[in-house]
Amino acid sequence: MNPFHRLVVMAFCAMPLIATAADSQSQKTVADPVLKQVIAGDWRTPEQTARDKYRRPGDALTFWGLKPGMSILEIQPGGASWWTEILAPYAKRTGGKFTATGPDLANSQHPDDAKKARDEFVNHFSNHDLYGDIAIVNWGPKSAPLPANTYDFILTARSVHGWMRTPGMVDKAFREFYGALKPGGILALEQHRANPGPQDPEAKSGYVTEAFVIENAEKAGFRLAARSEVNANPRDTKDHPFGVWTLPPTLVSSPEGEDKKDPNFDHSKYLAIGESDRMTLKFVKP
Numbered sequence: 001m002n003p004f005h006r007l008v009v010m011a012f013c014a015m016p017l018i019a020t021a022a023d024s025q026s027q028k029t030v031a032d033p034v035l036k037q038v039i040a041g042d043w044r045t046p047e048q049t050a051r052d053k054y055r056r057p058g059d060a061l062t063f064w065g066l067k068p069g070m071s072i073l074e075i076q077p078g079g080a081s082w083w084t085e086i087l088a089p090y091a092k093r094t095g096g097k098f099t100a101t102g103p104d105l106a107n108s109q110h111p112d113d114a115k116k117a118r119d120e121f122v123n124h125f126s127n128h129d130l131y132g133d134i135a136i137v138n139w140g141p142k143s144a145p146l147p148a149n150t151y152d153f154i155l156t157a158r159s160v161h162g163w164m165r166t167p168g169m170v171d172k173a174f175r176e177f178y179g180a181l182k183p184g185g186i187l188a189l190e191q192h193r194a195n196p197g198p199q200d201p202e203a204k205s206g207y208v209t210e211a212f213v214i215e216n217a218e219k220a221g222f223r224l225a226a227r228s229e230v231n232a233n234p235r236d237t238k239d240h241p242f243g244v245w246t247l248p249p250t251l252v253s254s255p256e257g258e259d260k261k262d263p264n265f266d267h268s269k270y271l272a273i274g275e276s277d278r279m280t281l282k283f284v285k286p
Contacts, residue, residue: 030058054275064188068094092132101139146180161203174220206244236277
């Protein structure tokens with residue numbers, strides 16, 4: 001084999017595996033019986049399960065490489081997290097450990113609403129028999145680093161665009177995720193996907209390019225292991241009047257900062273589109 005051909009083969013072998021939309025059809029049969037059980041769990045509300053057709057939790061978690069007994073960290077899960085309702089029971093049933101980040105209580109500049117949201121999360125997931133002992137770790141722009149070499153699996157879903165509005169936060173996030181994972185650990189990332197091209201540095205529309213995410217993850221030391229089209233939505237034109245939040249489930253009908261809803265706004269077009277087109281990326285800490 002001449003040197004040129006050798007370089008081509010090496011480059012091809014180094015490329016991350018891409019799971020296509022066709023591949024996602026084959027992923028519909030989730031092999032992990034416990035994962036099937038928790039996705040079908042009766043504690044999940046109808047509002048949550050209605051989103052499964054867009055978010056495909058079994059397919060996504062299988063693609064990312066979730067395994068029994070893992071130590072899991074979910075980033076910024078919210079008050080009644082969609083993913084927590086799956087991941088915490090899964091960890092409980094498989095002998096793993098589930099941790100979530102919460103508003104940084106050591107930051108005196110956090111609004112009272114942040115502490116209230118953290119308390120609501122704790123209360124919502126207080127059923128030990130179902131969710132296990134959920135740990136909460138402070139995290140935010142000024143928080144201390146996450147515990148080092150602790151987690152097997154970190155999930156961050158639709159958060160990158162929010163970090164981009166705080167200077168230095170994107171760098172802090174990926175750097176700390178890398179440090180918090182054990183060697184070989186997985187960073188599972190889902191994010192509203194912008195079309196290729198220049199990236200708005202503040203991601204005002206909520207959409208972020210894959211190139212921006214990959215560049216920042218790799219800068220922190222991660223290796224892109226694979227990418228999947230399991231959460232792709234070709235109907236999403238990404239040019240909505242109120243950004244990605246025009247789409248379900250949010251269905252915003254007024255500019256950012258305005259709480260009022262326009263009663264005359266026609267949501268039918270956006271309901272027909274469904275939830276956003278999303279990148280689904282798997283990064284690994286070497």
